[in-house]
Amino acid sequence: MSVALSFDLLKRLSEAAGVPGREEAVRAIVVEELKPLVDELRVDKLGNVIALKKGRGGPQAPKVMLAAHMDEIGFLVKHVDEKTGFLRLEPVGGFDARVLLAQRVVVHTDSGELIGAIGSKPVHVLTDEERKKPVEIKDLFVDLGLPPEDVKAKVQIGDFVTLRQDFVRMGELVSGKALDDRVGVFVMLEAVRRLRGVEHQVDVYAVATTQEEVGLRGARVSGYGVSPDIGVALDVTIAGDVPGAQEPERVTQLGQGVALKIKDSLSISHPKLVRFLRKLAEERGIPYQLEILPRGGTDAGALQLTKEGVAAVTLSIPTRYVHTVVESAHVRDVQAAVELLTAFLERAHEADLTL
Numbered sequence: 001m002s003v004a005l006s007f008d009l010l011k012r013l014s015e016a017a018g019v020p021g022r023e024e025a026v027r028a029i030v031v032e033e034l035k036p037l038v039d040e041l042r043v044d045k046l047g048n049v050i051a052l053k054k055g056r057g058g059p060q061a062p063k064v065m066l067a068a069h070m071d072e073i074g075f076l077v078k079h080v081d082e083k084t085g086f087l088r089l090e091p092v093g094g095f096d097a098r099v100l101l102a103q104r105v106v107v108h109t110d111s112g113e114l115i116g117a118i119g120s121k122p123v124h125v126l127t128d129e130e131r132k133k134p135v136e137i138k139d140l141f142v143d144l145g146l147p148p149e150d151v152k153a154k155v156q157i158g159d160f161v162t163l164r165q166d167f168v169r170m171g172e173l174v175s176g177k178a179l180d181d182r183v184g185v186f187v188m189l190e191a192v193r194r195l196r197g198v199e200h201q202v203d204v205y206a207v208a209t210t211q212e213e214v215g216l217r218g219a220r221v222s223g224y225g226v227s228p229d230i231g232v233a234l235d236v237t238i239a240g241d242v243p244g245a246q247e248p249e250r251v252t253q254l255g256q257g258v259a260l261k262i263k264d265s266l267s268i269s270h271p272k273l274v275r276f277l278r279k280l281a282e283e284r285g286i287p288y289q290l291e292i293l294p295r296g297g298t299d300a301g302a303l304q305l306t307k308e309g310v311a312a313v314t315l316s317i318p319t320r321y322v323h324t325v326v327e328s329a330h331v332r333d334v335q336a337a338v339e340l341l342t343a344f345l346e347r348a349h350e351a352d353l354t355l
Contacts, residue, residue, distance in 0.1 A: 005190060005335055007174055009033065013182035014167040017108060019074030019160045020092045020211040023047055026070040026182070030208045033189050037196065038206065048222040049208040053192060057201030057349055064348050065205040065228035065310075066191075066341075067219050067299035068184035068235065069212030072177065073323055075161040077107065077142075085151035087116070087142040089161060093213035097135040099324045104164040105142055109154050115164065116142040165325035172255065172331055179327035181212065183317050183334060184234035191341040201349035202230075209299055216266070219299035223306040230273070230311050230348060231303030232341070236329070237261065237291055237316035251294075252318035254330040257287025258337040259316035264293035266301025270311040276351045277313065277344060286340045287332070291316055311353045315341060 009029075018026040030049050035041055038051040049070075055061055073093025080087055087107070100118050107114040118140050121130070142161065144151055167176030174183075185208055192206050205226045209218030223231065237259050240250040252259045260277050261269050274290075281288040293316075304312040317337050320328045 005331070005338065007169070009189065010174060010183060010186045011167040011176070013185055014176040014178050017106060017162040018070055018072060019076070019162060020071040020214045022108070022160045023070040023210050026185070027208065030070065030185060030189070034192065034206060037192050044222060044225060046218050046221045047210040048218045050222055050226065051206045053195060053204040053206065055200045055202045055204065061201045061203060061349055062229035063205060063226065064202045064230045064232065064345065065207055065223065065226045065303065066188050067207050067209050067222070067231065067233045067303060068188045069181045069209045069218065069299060070185060071211055071213050072162065072180070073213050074163070077155055077157055077159045077161060080152055080155055080157070082148060082152065085144060085146055085148035087144070087151070087155065089137060089140065089142065091137055094323060095137065096323060097137045097140070100137070100140060101135065103325065105161050106164050107142065107144065107155060107159055107161050109156065109159050111154055114144050114154065116144040119143045163325045170328060173328045174331060174334070175326050175328040177325040177327065179319055179329055180236045180322055181234070183236060183319070183329055187234050187315070187317065187334065187337045187341060190338045191345060194338070194342045195345060198346055200346050202345065204345055212299055216297070216299055216302035219302035223303045223310065227307055228303070228310055229353065230351065231300060231306070232344070233298040233300035233303065233312065233314040234337070234341070235298040235314060235316055236319040236322055236327070237293055238322055239318035239320045242320060252289055252291050252316070254318050254320060255332050256289045256318070258333055258340050259289050259291035259318055261291045261293065261298070261300070261314035261316050264297045264314070265295055266297025267304050267312060267314070269300070269313040270353070272352045272354070273311055273313040277340065280343050280347060281340050284339065284343050286343070287336050288340065
């Protein structure tokens with residue numbers, strides 16, 4: 001029987017700030033949640049949280065590593081204009097610049113947070129040629145509403161910048177910034193929580209990774225340290241079920257269940273793990289859908305190439321408007337992801353990893 005999820009934790013995760021390399025606020029939440037649930041916990045030199053929940057299968061049982069990344073796309077301050085106090089930005093992670101116009105941001109400085117607005121040249125004074133040009137990040141700036149001398153005193157090159165947005169329930173959806181991949185972190189934490197009192201055989205390594213958005217760096221390092229037999233990445237995927245998208249472009253649809261990834265740009269899932277997960281979902285009555293993502297990747301791409309190779313797969317949470325501040329996921333799909341991951345961890349020792 002499924003247990004309804006409380007999304008208070010997901011709200012805290014979504015609203016926390018953490019661009020690649022500066023995940024400390026998110027990491028603090030993850031450590032707080034994991035500590036009472038696991039047997040061992042450590043943080044490595046790249047900032048990955050690596051927690052172990054021991055199984056009962058002994059040294060011969062497989063090691064299963066879960067990977068969900070803590071970082072969100074954002075910016076670093078790369079220039080402070082001495083005359084105006086406006087800031088110029090260096091992106092860390094992939095942005096569609098069209099969605100950045102007129103957004104509020106938070107500049108995270110050593111002395112505290114500063115609220116700003118992303119500005120651009122007013123449309124009323126653009127030339128006809130300028131109106132035709134696509135929006136580029138180099139043309140945008142941050143206005144802190146402060147005199148230049150105050151900005152120079154408070155802001156340093158390298159301070160990180162995040163978009164500002166509340167997490168909300170929106171009909172049957174949850175919506176906010178950084179669901180990519182705080183919803184994956186949430187699914188991992190909830191599945192580990194549900195393992196309490198369950199006599200699972202495998203050793204479960206729950207890893208909250210860093211710097212995924214700039215090259216799967218945290219998963220690369222932590223995967224090498226854990227050296228798992230099975231790697232399960234937990235991440236969002238595209239739900240293209242919106243007006244204007246043709247059916248073959250949808251990838252997944254909201255409300256149709258957790259997605260089992262077949263392939264993306266960086267990994268091809270282990271076919272027998274996909275088959276095992278499908279069978280498990282059907283036995284438990286957990287809704288699922290199959291996914292091929294034509295562009296993009298997850299931590300599975302790094303885990304798969306660890307040492308001599310790892311049997312890897314991705315469980316995806318279908319999400320609309322990825323890489324914006326209104327990323328939206330269906331409650332039913334998040335629930336299905338938690339249930340399938342929990343069921344898999346209970347039965348993972350039965351999986352056939354041969355090819």
